[in-house]
Amino acid sequence: MKDDKISRTQLMALLWAGVMAPAAELLPGLLLPGAGKGAWLAVVLAAPLVLVAGWLLGSLAGRDGLARSVTGLLGRWLGGGVVLLYIVWGLFLLSLRLRLCAQRLLASGERDGALWFFLLSVAVVLLWMGRGKLAAFARAGQLFLTALLLTAGVVLGLSLFQARPERLLPLWWSEAGPVLRAALSAAGVMGWGLFLPFLMGDVRDQGENKNWHWLFWGLGGALLLSAAQAVILGNLGAALAARLDNPFFALAKSVGVEGAFQRVEGVVTALWTFADLTMGGVLVFALRAMTAELLPPKALPWISWTAVVLGTAGALVLFPAAGTAELWNRRLVPAGNLALGFLLPALLWVGERLFRRKGKNSISCMRKPA
């Protein structure tokens, strides 16, 4: 496994490349009913919660990865139960991601094509990536992040000049409550990255200050995400953005450069598959790391196959009615991500502190007589 280590920067690239898929689907639409024109601010206000959650998860995961740390802290059975909970949630998120990606690709064609075709295509590519090495996937993740940032940069940059400040401001104290509540939803969207700490056992220590590193990437990513929401709202306004199924892709339909390209939304939709693949890959590699703690080593080669097959089957079976996947993505997933990405790690962290203090006390008690 020596050559399969990744750097902390690559881990962060995987985080933000993966989070761009749910962010483009849910932001700012998820926040608009409550926060209105303050939706962009809600993303900024979510940053402290995301930073704390990341710090908690990173602190728990240490250098062994979260799965091993949890089983080490709670024991094989209770720890295994907690890891199993994350496995079930991870498989559900994988199913949802595959389904939403296939639906987006299908919607970009509109008149023909079949959902199962796009779903199986994405699943096959994901399986191919998931069976490979984490280091290679992480390098691909860096390229994906670059492509996604360039794409988003072009769309938002071309829209920037049509943005109007009066569509974002003024905000006053009476809006503080709804905006803070919306910040929880925004944190729940960024919570799709909660599976990254399971890969920390494979992160190479390059001597960087991990707290500053996380602050830079965590805060930087949240601020960029907030700026993107500000451009979207500054163009479309809160009322129109709330009426659209997907404001970001609607904005992509409106931009173009005369004489060069007039319609880019098809290209943007296709490139956004990189974000789905990155998030899917993170989930598959995290599932590999989690099940490695619970299953015997001979089962490991089949974990990627099992994860992708179960994820694909879930994508086909779990969301039979039209709109179910979108509904669960908006209602269930942010809450689940907050529970498993913040509340449970906070409890585990408190438990770990108590356990350590108890351990220290018992050592000092043992030392006193000596």
Added chain:
Amino acid sequence: MKYARVGGGLCAASPLPAILALCLLLTGCSGLPTAREMGDMALLRTLGVDPSPAGVSVTGSTGPRAKGLQGDREPALTLSADRESLSGACLAMQGQSDSFVFFGYVDQLLVGEELAKEGVRPVLDYFSRDAELGLGAQLWLVQGASARDALSAGGDEGVDARLETIQNDSKMGIANLTRTAGAVYTDLLELGSAYVPALSPAGEGGAVLAEQGYGVLKGDVLAGFLEGEAAKGVELLAGGSSADVLDVELAEGPVSVKVTSACTKSRLEFQGEVPSALKLTCKVEVRLLEYRTRPDGQGLESLRTEASRRERVRLEGALEQLRAWGTDCAGLGAKAGMFHPDRWQAVQADWPEYFSKVPVEIQVEVKVR
């Protein structure tokens, strides 16, 4: 340094089923979207919408089309259908053509005056939700005629070239301000009103589309049209360059100046929680075009004064009409409200009424270059 490649690779036996599966896909037994030849497609560029007894009438035009290897120009293809809904009419148009009708290139949307009186929101909603159509299309109101009449004004050439010319001229400041369907829809939802450039068939037999100032929508229905000086006033309120030359008689002789830019800033004053005055400062830049003797000193001051007076008249003309309709389509209140967040929240919902009542003070500053 060794690099691991992405992916898990394939086992020795797997290429054959994969190749067979690919071959199966090529036979058409797949969920792949059907490929279409560009030559078999009718790319609609302009769409016109009117009311009809059936519900809605949609007319689409392709503009002149290239044909054959020599790129010969084929006349514009115009399709129209009347149905209960927009989607029904668009589908019916598909059945009228021997080519595949593609709506993804529609970048001009004409709305007839009658439909504007009934309400434009269903059309804008359809453009915002449809996979092919988009809110980036330029929106025009057709004054005194139907969109179908306006579309037929171009004859075999279609009207898209004319509309594109106006759009490009507008960017260079030599035509009226143009607006996209998205910008209008956003203003309708945010401000409750919006201004839209208006066109009218003119010339012999209505063969040319002429600019006719602006139509103003309130809610989503037509409140009225602003023409002439009042239309110039809307351009000053909205900001941006406009096609405008002022001819001024000075002591040194006649002088012509072109208005190169205008920017209007608004400020609200309150008495307690109620707006007591709306103060507008309009900064206009003009460039000397024609003169016998280049004005300076007193002459320049006279030029500034006269240009300020003219622009003030235009602003007053536009504001008088907009205030009568209760349509702050330039967003003067929203811009001023940014500096009074607490008070603005209290009056925002009733702003159209306040806009009609509150005294307006106008200050015009002209800079000659």
